[in-house]
Amino acid sequence: MGRIPNAGPEFAVVHLLRAVTVELDLLGGEFAQRNGLHPTDLRALICLLDAARSGTPATPGRLGAQLKLNSAGTTALLDRLERLGLVRRTRDDKDRRRVLLVVQEQAVVLGETFFGPLIGALVGMLRDYAPEEVAVVQRFLGGVAELVAQRRQDG
Amino acid sequence: MGRIPNAGPEFAVVHLLRAVTVELDLLGGEFAQRNGLHPTDLRALICLLDAARSGTPATPGRLGAQLKLNSAGTTALLDRLERLGLVRRTRDDKDRRRVLLVVQEQAVVLGETFFGPLIGALVGMLRDYAPEEVAVVQRFLGGVAELVAQRRQDG
């Protein structure tokens, strides 16, 4: 092909990064399928668990925006999650137009089943890294996240 | 929450890694939509471009296996890609049961449009890193890819 230059450690990093995301996607997809849910459901669960952890109130609107679903798709998604007993809808008494999403215990367990071992393995791997090296990795990942987020904004 | 321990630089790395994959997924999805194709189509394109680059002959069967699609889904995917002029099907004269997938110039251009700027930005970012630091990042990403791939095999 030869249009995209393709040599040197920088390009190795790019390729590895892509390989990592592909592998993680596939892992997530397989886990989702084993547990009778769809990749979107798993992503939704991640968002909801993150929101719960950070104390942000979760609502259908917010979730739909994060996942780039329209309202109809979001409703269908929540119907699935509620049917599986992972989430419960509650009316917000402060603003009764809103629905608050309460993550159920089972969802936490599920998230743990998926991420727990992964985190464990990763932490184990990082034990072989010196603190400065961990800091480098951290700086790099932060940079990539920022860079990609910026590209998304530029459209 | 509190079940998943959640402090220290290792956990920052885990969270960043997840954030990166989520952002990259979303970026890919948005790019796909802008160009009238689906996330799966983009992933297929990546596989096909990789195969072309490495000289591996691409066939529907191989592609379907990589993307975890069954044969019907793979056929539909290729119909889309062919209709868009990104791929052409050719009979293999060595084994006339097979179909060889030829990536069209337009697909290369498309891949470049997506990855080119991203690679450029990443390479730019890596200019601020010392060679040893790039090596650390490389080692880390390689380790993660291997780790995830292994987890996928254990099922």
Next chain:
DNA sequence: GCTATTCTCTCGCTCAGCGAGATACTTGCC
């Protein structure tokens, strides 16, 4: 009170992907 707006849900639709099975070609065994 009345209109704007905001948040969620319902309805009808399109189309990606699945399971089952058809089709075409190759390989191996007699």
Next chain:
DNA sequence: GGCAAGTATCTCGCTGAGCGAGAGAATAGC
């Protein structure tokens, strides 16, 4: 050679995720 078994791809009918349009319910601003 000819027939059975195996392999690669495609066709058909279906399920269901997600979209667009718009309805319903509650709030905010005048």
